[in-house]
Amino acid sequence: MAHPSMIDAARLFVAALGLAAVAGAAAQSPASPPPDAGQATEQTARKIAPPLNNQKMWSEVRSGRPQTTSVRGRETDVLMQPQGQTWRAVRPPIATAGGMLLALVLLGLAGYYAWRGPITLHGKKTGRMIERFPPLKRYIHWTMALTFVALAISGLIITFGKTLLLPLIGATLFSWLATFAKFVHNFTGPVFSVALVVFIVLFIRDNLLRAYDLKWIAKFGGMLDKSGNTHVPSGKFNAGEKALFWGLVVVLSMVLVVTGYILNFPNFDQTRATMQVANIVHMVAALLAVAMACFHIYLGTVGMQGALDAMRTGYVDETWAREHHEYWYNDVKAGRIPSTVAADAAGQYAS
Numbered sequence: 001m002a003h004p005s006m007i008d009a010a011r012l013f014v015a016a017l018g019l020a021a022v023a024g025a026a027a028q029s030p031a032s033p034p035p036d037a038g039q040a041t042e043q044t045a046r047k048i049a050p051p052l053n054n055q056k057m058w059s060e061v062r063s064g065r066p067q068t069t070s071v072r073g074r075e076t077d078v079l080m081q082p083q084g085q086t087w088r089a090v091r092p093p094i095a096t097a098g099g100m101l102l103a104l105v106l107l108g109l110a111g112y113y114a115w116r117g118p119i120t121l122h123g124k125k126t127g128r129m130i131e132r133f134p135p136l137k138r139y140i141h142w143t144m145a146l147t148f149v150a151l152a153i154s155g156l157i158i159t160f161g162k163t164l165l166l167p168l169i170g171a172t173l174f175s176w177l178a179t180f181a182k183f184v185h186n187f188t189g190p191v192f193s194v195a196l197v198v199f200i201v202l203f204i205r206d207n208l209l210r211a212y213d214l215k216w217i218a219k220f221g222g223m224l225d226k227s228g229n230t231h232v233p234s235g236k237f238n239a240g241e242k243a244l245f246w247g248l249v250v251v252l253s254m255v256l257v258v259t260g261y262i263l264n265f266p267n268f269d270q271t272r273a274t275m276q277v278a279n280i281v282h283m284v285a286a287l288l289a290v291a292m293a294c295f296h297i298y299l300g301t302v303g304m305q306g307a308l309d310a311m312r313t314g315y316v317d318e319t320w321a322r323e324h325h326e327y328w329y330n331d332v333k334a335g336r337i338p339s340t341v342a343a344d345a346a347g348q349y350a351s
């Protein structure tokens with residue numbers, strides 16, 4: 001049997017071994033640091049400016065102060081053009097507003113057609129035809145109209161395609177369509193601009209404002225009278241058509257042509273800022289122009305009986321002329337407009 005003092009010595013030895021092991025383990029692991037306020041501040045700062053996010057440098061680049069670049073030209077020493085961000089941000093809301101305007105116009109026209117139907121003639125057709133547009137005027141109208149429609153469709157694809165068409169037709173077809181639309185738009189624009197200038201020269205005289213146009217405006221040409229009994233006489237073109245001529249053809253289309261050239265030919269040393277402004281103005285003018293053209297195309301096709309004949313064949317029935325453009329009709333009958341010749345239904349000249 002072991003002596004009690006020996007047992008005590010053994011216990012002491014085991015305890016000493018345990019203590020030594022704990023002390024050794026503690027010596028292996030690093031000491032836990034005391035809480036440090038400076039470190040917390042550094043971590044917060046890193047969240048704001050993590051490595052590689054050189055916020056100071058980019059602020060300097062975007063400040064607009066001249067930097068050093070190897071580009072030679074009007075934008076020498078512009079590293080990054082800060083207005084580009086503004087341009088990118090203002091485009092979507094403008095496009096959305098324009099899209100809503102177009103949708104409203106189309107709904108309004110569908111509603112008007114459902115309510116009123118086509119504007120028909122009251123009297124019987126006489127079969128005697130009056131020349132309204134000689135061939136040159138018709139060809140130039142159709143060149144302008146067809147190029148305008150091509151520009152409108154391709155422009156709408158460029159503006160709204162990514163949002164509306166891409167989810168429907170997929171990336172492959174959409175990329176093909178978008179590229180095609182861009183080419184159509186870029187090459188048709190100059191053709192439209194030439195047709196536009198010739199059109200303005202040929203049509204301006206008949207679109208000068210006259211006192212009687214005020215009567216047409218006051219009664220809105222009888223367009224809101226469902227019975228069609230409100231008769232408002234007008235010259236060769238009524239005030240609505242004159243508004244179309246000055247608003248759509250002269251103002252909006254000229255704005256589109258000028259801004260279109262700025263965008264189509266970036267090689268004339270124009271700055272990015274000029275192109276950004278041109279792009280926004282182009283978009284606003286285009287959406288307004290397409291909205292306005294919808295009214296005209298509606299009246300020129302399904303909205304008014306006999307209107308399309310004028311632009312298709314160049315001739316209108318005497319009844320149509322009297323009911324829609326009475327002053328012009330009177331002038332033709334009285335021979336005060338020498339260029340306009342009466343013809344019979346077969347298009348044979350009477351004189």
Ligand code: HEM
Pocket residue numbers: 132141144145146148149203207237241242244245248249253293296297300301307308309310311
């Ligand atoms: C593509 C569809 C179009 C159709 C079916 C169409 C139809 C017509 C018709 C029938 C007329 C003769 C109206 C009358 O005898 O009084 C006319 C005239 C006219 N069209 Fe169009 N048109 C179209 C596109 C356009 C476009 C896109 C523009 C302008 C960008 C335009 C501008 C004019 C102007 C200014 C007149 C003569 C009215 C005036 O000078 O006041 N047309 N059109």
